[in-house]
Amino acid sequence: MGKISLRQVTKQFGDVTVIPSLDLEIEDGEFVVFVGPSGCGKSTLLRLIAGLEDVSGGAIEIDGVNATETPPAKRGLAMVFQSYALYPHMSVRKNIAFPLRMAGIDAAEQARRVENAAKVLNLTDYLDRKPGQLSGGQRQRVAIGRAIVREPAAFLFDEPLSNLDAALRVGMRLEITELHHRLKTTMIYVTHDQVEAMTMADKIVVLQAGRIEQVGSPLELYRTPANLFVAGFIGSPRMNFATGAEAARHDAHTIGVRPEHITLSKTEGHWQGTVGVSEHLGSDTFLHVEVAGIGTMTVRADGEVDAHYGDRVFLTPQADKIHRFDAKGIALK
């Protein structure tokens, strides 16, 4: 079981308020991703849930029990740190067994569980090495192994992939998602990478300056962002925004349209512009088009498109895919 509820949780460091007041429900078995720009309080929130920081106000409930005052070890949560935080003087086997040893579990059972975890994570050949003799990805797996053997109510990950190279990151992303399908344990995952958030999450929590901007499934956030911040944060490349006369025609202060919802034409269309930089990826083409009165708009076209620097093109937004926002940046229905 791993249902976690935050009720009016606040956090101050001295007189700096990092988290004003925050409510959040995390259901059992969910994969929840906290995403937001650097310094928005993601790690702080995770550490509050883990019990490594004391809340300044509010309550944290785990499985319906108030755990606000419970020390970290008793909350039944396991954390994977950004720096892995492996014990450098212990072998991989001892690292993974450490929580079991602390819990006073007998040696035979310890060995069995360590072997199991090692098999799941492909670490069997490395059990007798020290962390210093492992690659980044292997260390990451050891850290996950150390979390798994405890059979926790929930896993907490703090940007676990940020120290890995791009290819390895994609691989580990899949492994963690697969692990979640197999274990069906609650996972809370912190990242500032919206691609990680979109691909892994059941539920995304978008944070800004300690406040929750929106909570929802990846596609909900993609289809109906609640405000400008979420609209700009979720989706890659970024949503295009326009204000002024163009927005006024849609009865809005600002309108937004995603690059993939703009149709490109050489002959006719709603907006006229000149192609600036064009990025040809083979599968897609991203064009940065300078439109008079609006500014640069990014357009995504399928496959290979024959458009080059200085070409004149026409853009048409798909009418039902235009997002409208009021003067405060809140989405209009």
Added chain:
Amino acid sequence: MATQHSRAAARLMISPSVILLFLWMIVPLGLTLYFSFLNYNLLMPGAHDFIGWKNYYYFVTDPAFTTALINTLVLVLGVLLITTIGGVLLALLLDQPMWGQGIVRILVIAPFFVMPTVSALVWKNMFMNPVNGIFAWIAHAFGFQAFDFLAQAPLFSIILIVAWQWLPFATLILLTALQSLDSEQMEAAEMDGAGPFARFVFITIPHLTRSITVVILIQTIFLLSIFAEIFVTTNGGPGTASTNITFLVYAQSLLQFDVGGGSAGGIIAVIIANIVAIILMRMIGKNLEA
């Protein structure tokens, strides 16, 4: 410095300093070795005849030698024990966030800057003196007899004085090591269910082993040759109760004017120091490997 030519040039350039350092070491050592085989007493001028191993024989069979050897070991081990254990505890204490941390740290380090003769004098006259010392005063205040430290427990008193001087050194090194401990490791251990004591045993101590090794190695080198503290406080006495090898060599050559015997003692001290160094490196040297 990659090419043959530049390496040869480099060797040529550093040779003057290397040769000077080598002479600096080898001339006194050679002379000591030479004197140790002579019958060379300052009270008998002129007669410097070669007497073979006799000086060594007399030095080693002197009953004072065994006492001095044991005293040296007790002194070194005692001070090491106090400074490493005390140093770890003090470092843990100083690592806690507290008010006035900077000043407290400077105060703790201060004894290291007091020269040995001065600190020994202060301890002798202001703390351990059975009439005027603070310890005597405290004993009187509670209605006890004053304890004459330097007469009743001379070696223990000297261990205390030397440990007081070296404690700051150990504390300083261990404190810096403690500050380099990754806080996420501690937090991980906390989440893994390790209590404060388990964290100390399984995380802090292994992290400190390398620094503790350095503290032990450096201190041993200096503690083998403790002299000023003994000279100032007990003069090796009563009897030979607080004489170590260094002090015995001094007594032999400068109190009995026996240069030959003293030289033999000096060579024996060098050999003992080397034996200790080899044993130490065997025992704990592997901690220093990366």
